[in-house]
Amino acid sequence: MKGLISKSLGLHLGLIALLLLLHFILPDYHHVSLARIMVLAVYALGFNLLFGYTGLLSLGHALFFAAGLYGAGLSMQFFQWTAGPGFVFGLFCAIAVATLIGMLALRTVGVSFMIVTMMFAQVGYLLILYYNEYTRGDEGFVILRELRMLGPLDLSAEGTRYLVALALLAAAILIKLALVRSPTGRILVAIRENEERTRMLGYDPFRYKLMAMVISGGFAGAAGAAYGILFGYVGASFASIQYSILPLLYVLMGGAGVVLGPLLGTIAMFYLIDIASGLTSAYLFFVGLALVLLILVAPKGVLGTIRDRWVPWLP
Amino acid sequence: MDGSICMDFGPYLLLASLEGAVQAAVLALTAVGLSLVFGVMRVVNVAHGEFFMLGAVLAWWISNMLTGSPLFGFLAALIFAPLIVAGLAAVADRLILKRLSYDPEATIVATIGLLYIIQQGALTLFGPDARPVAAPFDFRVSFPWFGYSGYKIFVILACVLVLLGVWALLTRTRIGLIMRATQFDRETAQAFGIPVARVYTGVFAFGAMLAAVAAVLIVPTQQAYYLMGLDPLLLSFIVVIIGGLGSLKGTVLAAAVIGLSDGIITIFFDPTLAKILSTILVAMILVFRPTGLFGTATR
Numbered sequence: 001m002k003g004l005i006s007k008s009l010g011l012h013l014g015l016i017a018l019l020l021l022l023h024f025i026l027p028d029y030h031h032v033s034l035a036r037i038m039v040l041a042v043y044a045l046g047f048n049l050l051f052g053y054t055g056l057l058s059l060g061h062a063l064f065f066a067a068g069l070y071g072a073g074l075s076m077q078f079f080q081w082t083a084g085p086g087f088v089f090g091l092f093c094a095i096a097v098a099t100l101i102g103m104l105a106l107r108t109v110g111v112s113f114m115i116v117t118m119m120f121a122q123v124g125y126l127l128i129l130y131y132n133e134y135t136r137g138d139e140g141f142v143i144l145r146e147l148r149m150l151g152p153l154d155l156s157a158e159g160t161r162y163l164v165a166l167a168l169l170a171a172a173i174l175i176k177l178a179l180v181r182s183p184t185g186r187i188l189v190a191i192r193e194n195e196e197r198t199r200m201l202g203y204d205p206f207r208y209k210l211m212a213m214v215i216s217g218g219f220a221g222a223a224g225a226a227y228g229i230l231f232g233y234v235g236a237s238f239a240s241i242q243y244s245i246l247p248l249l250y251v252l253m254g255g256a257g258v259v260l261g262p263l264l265g266t267i268a269m270f271y272l273i274d275i276a277s278g279l280t281s282a283y284l285f286f287v288g289l290a291l292v293l294l295i296l297v298a299p300k301g302v303l304g305t306i307r308d309r310w311v312p313w314l315p
Numbered sequence: 316m317d318g319s320i321c322m323d324f325g326p327y328l329l330l331a332s333l334e335g336a337v338q339a340a341v342l343a344l345t346a347v348g349l350s351l352v353f354g355v356m357r358v359v360n361v362a363h364g365e366f367f368m369l370g371a372v373l374a375w376w377i378s379n380m381l382t383g384s385p386l387f388g389f390l391a392a393l394i395f396a397p398l399i400v401a402g403l404a405a406v407a408d409r410l411i412l413k414r415l416s417y418d419p420e421a422t423i424v425a426t427i428g429l430l431y432i433i434q435q436g437a438l439t440l441f442g443p444d445a446r447p448v449a450a451p452f453d454f455r456v457s458f459p460w461f462g463y464s465g466y467k468i469f470v471i472l473a474c475v476l477v478l479l480g481v482w483a484l485l486t487r488t489r490i491g492l493i494m495r496a497t498q499f500d501r502e503t504a505q506a507f508g509i510p511v512a513r514v515y516t517g518v519f520a521f522g523a524m525l526a527a528v529a530a531v532l533i534v535p536t537q538q539a540y541y542l543m544g545l546d547p548l549l550l551s552f553i554v555v556i557i558g559g560l561g562s563l564k565g566t567v568l569a570a571a572v573i574g575l576s577d578g579i580i581t582i583f584f585d586p587t588l589a590k591i592l593s594t595i596l597v598a599m600i601l602v603f604r605p606t607g608l609f610g611t612a613t614r
Contacts, residue, residue, distance in 0.1 A: 104602050111359050111419050119598040126591045282439045288431025295424045
């Protein structure tokens with residue numbers, strides 16, 4: 001058991017070290033892409049906690065991403081806050097929204113849960129459009145460069161941006177690894193496998209599902225706040241249905257219920273969309289095709305399949 | 316203001332109700348398709364709006380291919396567009412949904428994928444422009460206060476006719492009996508020799524066909540556009556949920572209420588605010604009354 005723990009911890013730390021190494025050798029274009037990918041991967045990691053581990057498919061996660069994004073962006077814009085307080089406030093907003101939505105939506109199960117989360121996210125999107133006096137609606141707004149400072153660090157500089165994104169991703173991976181290996185993580189998996197039996201064993205599924213929802217929303221909010229702060233743009237498209245579908249796509253691609261699945265899936269889908277949109281304006285065609293093929297051929301994703309075949313110890 | 320333009324409240328309400336009735340009729344037809352698929356197959360078809368869009372786009376294509384009177388083109392579109400859409404839906408069912416064993420969560424993901432594929436396919440083949448389709452006939456019904464498009468009144472009547480047909484099919488024929496038996500208990504139906512797989516394919520195709528019929532009927536008053544599927548999808552969801560998932564009577568009733576009230580609400584509220592309020596309302600209904608307002612608990 002001890003060897004197992006150190007093996008998986010070694011794998012994850014090694015991956016983080018590899019990403020650090022890439023910072024020094026990647027060409028500019030991929031350097032910027034990878035910074036974006038790492039932030040989006042945090043979003044997908046949080047989605048995986050809810051979908052892959054707890055078995056809850058939310059179709060409205062863009063709401064939490066947007067809560068983080070707008071929480072950070074608007075507070076920085078109106079109170080002239082810098083990146084630190086802005087990020088914390090964005091994270092707080094996302095957690096608050098996730099708690100509220102969780103308490104309502106978790107009263108439903110299965111298909112209703114998906115539709116309810118999608119509808120709440122749609123409400124969030126419409127609210128952003130409705131209050132366009134403050135949010136500037138679809139057009140969005142730019143966070144001022146001089147506010148995007150973390151102490152002495154200028155987060156709009158490419159090198160710092162990459163390292164901060166990496167730090168966030170590393171924190172997310174390690175928190176999630178600790179969580180899924182803890183007794184709590186096992187209860188979440190138990191709820192996914194058989195909710196009634198878990199209840200019979202004396203655990204309150206609602207409490208654990210709400211906790212998973214709040215942590216997952218927190219990851220999404222952290223990613224949203226970081227995305228706004230690091231790349232300087234806040235817009236309503238980040239709250240649209242499409243941004244609720246993206247993490248699902250990343251997680252399905254990489255492997256639901258595997259800690260590293262979302263990261264691999266985000267890298268693969270990001271470059272697939274990047275290459276496809278270079279070829280055709282109808283790149284969403286490939287997104288749709290990827291969704292259908294994944295759910296048909298490899299519902300466990302790349303890493304899920306690898307774990308089944310070769311590496312059973314993968315957390 | 317000039318007296319001839321400024322109408323009294325009564326005629327104004329009549330005009331709003333007529334517009335509402337057109338919307339309600341088309342919405343009922345679209346939503347019944349979604350409701351049937353959910354009721355019998357337990358599949359939430361997120362691509363339903365895209366079948367609606369395909370119906371409209373095919374109507375444009377067919378009526379443009381056939382030169383001659385608009386009536387001839389329209390009739391051809393009304394027959395062939397729904398058949399083509401039904402065929403595509405049957406293929407999608409066989410290739411995708413059947414292989415997922417109609418698992419509710421997996422089929423949602425798959426139909427989201429289908430939505431993107433159809434939408435982007437239409438963008439590539441049909442182009443990004445909205446295109447008009449000519450109405451088959453052009454006469455105005457004259458009321459004492461205003462004239463109203465005779466075609467729109469025809470749309471209402473046609474939708475009611477089709478809905479009556481669907482109702483008769485479900486309650487008065489052997490096909491309907493088989494569909495209801497499958498809905499009620501899939502395993503027992505299978506044990507009694509009902510070809511459940513074929514029933515599922517048929518229901519999925521039929522649901523898509525109803526959306527396409529609704530689209531062909533309404534497209535002469537709108538325009539064919541590759542993104543036009545999203546609004547009917549969301550509205551159908553709302554109608555099906557409020558009417559009770561899987562309940563046809565409730566679906567038609569809810570479509571009438573929502574279609575009629577939509578016109579009136581948008582007079583008093585900002586359209587975005589109206590959408591926000593109705594979406595919150597529907598979400599709350601799902602949270603606190605999961606079987607909808609008219610539905611009964613399902614097995």
